[in-house]
């Protein structure tokens with residue numbers, strides 16, 4: 175089963191999930207949101223801040239093994255400056271996983287103290303885990319809880335039942351039922367999800383997608399692109415020009431001597447996803463306009 179999102183499944187009725195989440199929020203002490211460190215903005219649900227209200231928040235920057243470490247630092251600082259606790263994880267190798275429980279206890283230290291003052295030392299902290307499909311929620315929960323467990327339902331877009339997962343006697347995680355979709359109505363967000371492989375390629379034109387990706391990588395990481403694809407384009411080169419030049423350098427030719435840009439498109443997407451060009455993050459935090467206005 176291919177676990178990636180199919181954009182066409184976007185249901186357009188967030189209301190039920192949102193209502194359920196708002197009810198579930200009453201059951202938990204904090205919300206832990208998981209994002210993909212390569213696209214920390216596009217891999218979020220656009221309504222999540224409004225849904226969570228004033229609950230204490232933790233951000234998990236997941237897939238740090240695939241992201242640019244310097245950019246991950248920038249995102250970590252950005253959310254910390256907003257009062258959020260941030261933990262960085264690579265759920266495949268377990269890097270960062272052991273920091274989660276101490277970070278939860280530190281974030282909820284006042285609550286733990288209140289429980290202690292009331293003699294309720296056995297009372298568990300409860301956290302809701304949220305994130306868009308495919309961001310790594312099940313893998314994260316399995317790693318934290320030290321279980322191998324298969325997930326209840328591994329098709330994105332199919333609602334799971336409410337599940338409490340015990341981490342230890344002092345911590346329970348609520349795996350959110352219902353699907354929190356990303357901001358699919360924004361074309362650029364859809365493309366960034368597709369670059370990372372979160373969305374099936376077959377709902378998008380692969381060549382168009384790769385042209386956009388080539389232009390973005392050239393703007394953000396020109397040296398790595400130059401090194402991998404031997405590119406030396408004119409200043410105003412388009413994404414298509416970059417794809418064509420890379421295809422020519424690789425010798426991807428069709429029978430009539432034309433460059434096989436579709437083959438190059440697939441190669442570029444595959445090499446981006448598997449970090450063969452480098453570990454690249456595709457977006458930066460928004461500018462702090464408030465700070466600018468006061469300076």
Ligand SMILES: Nc1nc2c(ncn2[C@@H]2O[C@H](COP(=O)(O)OP(=O)(O)OP(=O)(O)O)[C@@H](O)[C@H]2O)c(=O)[nH]1
Nearest residue numbers: 236237263264265266307308309310311312313330
């Ligand atoms: N490289 C890398 N892959 C990861 C990481 N975390 C999760 N994955 C992979 O990402 C894919 C999706 O992970 P899941 O845990 O199924 O994601 P999910 O959010 O539960 O997905 P849904 O059930 O669709 O909501 C799997 O193939 C994981 O192995 C990570 O930190 N690094």
